[in-house]
Amino acid sequence: MTRVTIYINGETVDEEVEDRTLLVDFLRVNRRLTGTHVGCDTSQCGACVVHVDGEAVKSCAMLAVQCEGRDVRTIEGLTDGEALHAMQKAFHECHALQCGFCTPGMIMSAVDMVRRHGAELDETTIRHELEGNICRCTGYENIVKAIRQGSREMQR
Amino acid sequence: MNRFDFKRVDSVQAAVTLLCEIEDSSVLAGGQTLIPTMKQGLSAPAALIDLGGISELREIRIEEDAIVVGAMCTHADVANSSSIRQHIPGLAHLAGQIGDAQVRNRGTIGGSIANNDPAADYPAACLGLDATILTDKRAIAADSFFLGLFETALDEGELITGVRFRHCRRSTYLKFRNPASRFAIVGVFVGRGKEGWRVAITGAGRDGVFRWRAAEEALNGDCRPQALEPLRLSIEEMLDDIHAKGDYRAHLIKVLACDAVEKLLR
The missing domain is CATH 3.30.43.10 (Uridine Diphospho-n-acetylenolpyruvylglucosamine Reductase, domain 2)
Structure with a gap:
């Protein structure tokens, strides 16, 4: 067991964890932040994407103990209160989901994409950047549309 | 686990x-x-x-005619480094094609090289750029570092601290990727340095990454893509698995190598 201090969605969390605990399990089981999903066991699907110190990572391929002193943001911490984040709103408006399982990971990846590439994301960039996120319902058309819209809205 | x-x-x-x-x-x-x-x-x-x-392992150090990439630099660090993009464009381009965006934010050059997966990208850059692998004990030329599938020249308890790449403006990497795993079915790194052409192949060799020396010699004599046309790779030395047959991999190597040379001459 190791004692860790992690800043999760703006809150300081100080807990003993078993060393082998994956970040995704720590978030879901210990912290009950179940918006971060597990869609595969091979770090390919991207349903578990969260931000660690502002960068998108797959929380199923990182240990909780590796997050000591770091800032972790999950889909639950994207906004303060009830109002949706611009990217969440764009996914809603563009109907960029069907079952919704991949959506939290898609949105966290999309927000990171805007951070790195700026507001004017073109379709090629979005599709290249989405390689680490798999959706088995929509065929991606509306997801790409939503990320374009969301990226523009985020800059306002 | x-x-x-x-x-x-x-x-x-x-x-x-x-x-x-x-x-x-x-x-x-x-x-x-x-x-x-x-x-x-x-x-x-x-x-x-x-x-x-270990913060010192995350540094990218600029030397007069070389860049030393710390072992813990992520693929994203390398892909986005303005110095690497300027002086060794093939290396930055290669790093930007590894895995996916989230993997590039975490995966490191030291980890990739130490693991020496036969389908990993970085070993091709190390061989193609005549890099030097730096450890806590010594400096190892890339040519003597990659020994076979998942095998390297590292001793027990020896740690990679960084990789030194000499500048190579004319360098590029082309990759034919497995659409599911994003690993290379074939990856070809081509660089033209002071000592001539280097062509390094990953994803395809039965013993892991290798230099295609016949292609290097051909290009040193005639630096057009056509120079590679008459060359034949030995199919027995190619990986042959559910992802691709050996003859297909051999074919892909030539196609990608020609494309890479053409790209560099443009």
Whole structure:
């Protein structure tokens, strides 16, 4: 067991964890932040994407103990209160989901994409950047549309 | 995943000491291969020594005619470094094609090279750029570093601290990727340095990454893509698996190598 201090969605969390605990399990089981999903066991699907110190990572391929002193943001911490984040709103408006399982990971990846590439994301960039996120319902058309819209809205 | 002890260190020396002291221990770099492997039960170290806290390993150092990339630099660090993009464009381009965006934010050059997966991208850059692998003990030429599938010249308890790449403005990497895993079915790194052309192939060799010396010689005599036309790769030396047959891989190598040379001459 190791004692860790992690800043999760703006809150300081100080807990003993078993060393082998994956970040995704720590978030879901210990912290009950179940918006971060597990869609595969091979770090390919991207349903578990969260931000660690502002960068998108797959929380199923990182240990909780590796997050000591770091800032972790999950889909639950994207906004303060009830109002949706611009990217969440764009996914809603563009109907960029069907079952919704991949959506939290898609949105966290999309927000990171805007951070790195700026507001004017073109379709090629979005599709290249989405390689680490798999959706088995929509065929991606509306997801790409939503990320374009969301990226523009985020800059306002 | 098996139980293990997690050890944090803040210096190379401390990491090496623990690595030698604790039986069956392993260093943890970006963890993008090691953690999934441990989840599958394919690897079960007794302790993980986390290199994430050693800040000096995350530096990109600029020398007069070379760039030293710290072992813990992520693929995203390399892909986005303005110095690397300017002086060794092929290396930055290669790093930007590894895995996916999230993997590039965590995966490291040191981890990739130490693992020497036969389908990994970085080993091709090291061979194609005549790089030097720096460890806590010595400097190893890339030509003597990659020994076979998942095998390297590293001794027990030896740690990669960085990789020195000499500037090579004319360098590029083309990759035919497996659409599911994003690993290279064939990856071709081509560089034209002071000592002539280098062509390094990953993903395809039965013994892992290799230099296609016949192509290098041909290009040193005639630097057009056509120079590669008459060459034949030995199909027996190609990987042959469910992803691609040996003859298909041999064919892809030539096609990609010609494209890469053409791209560099443009």
